[in-house]
Amino acid sequence: MSYLKNNKYISSSNESFRVIRKCSVCGKKAIFINSNKFRVNANGSRIDVWLIYQCKKCKHTYNLTIYERVRKDALSLELYTGFIENDDELARVYGRDKSLFVKNKAEIDLRSGPRY
Numbered sequence: 001m002s003y004l005k006n007n008k009y010i011s012s013s014n015e016s017f018r019v020i021r022k023c024s025v026c027g028k029k030a031i032f033i034n035s036n037k038f039r040v041n042a043n044g045s046r047i048d049v050w051l052i053y054q055c056k057k058c059k060h061t062y063n064l065t066i067y068e069r070v071r072k073d074a075l076s077l078e079l080y081t082g083f084i085e086n087d088d089e090l091a092r093v094y095g096r097d098k099s100l101f102v103k104n105k106a107e108i109d110l111r112s113g114p115r116y
Contacts (some may be wrong), residue, residue: 016095018109019053025060031109032062036091038083047072049083051094064104066094
């Protein structure tokens with residue numbers, strides 16, 4: 001019988017990635033934080049959706065593209081409702097999706113956000 005216990009702990013962060021980019025108000029590179037809000041724009045039968053990030057210092061915004069010019073029937077009703085109602089959990093899910101940042105060519109602050 002062994003008295004040594006082997007425990008494994010998995011830590012999952014609830015925090016979104018932060019973005020490093022030049023802030024036009026601050027005039028230098030700044031950290032932008034997920035505001036957990038979406039911007040939705042419809043033009044005819046096409047929909048654009050962005051996740052809004054804010055400069056940590058001055059609150060200037062940066063829109064991270066999630067969907068661009070998709071047909072309105074391409075999004076499920078639940079997903080569309082989540083965007084319209086600024087669902088916090090949905091914003092955190094998209095804020096942790098690394099492929100979204102790669103697609104937008106956004107520089108991620110590696111000192112923050114989820115750890116893989």
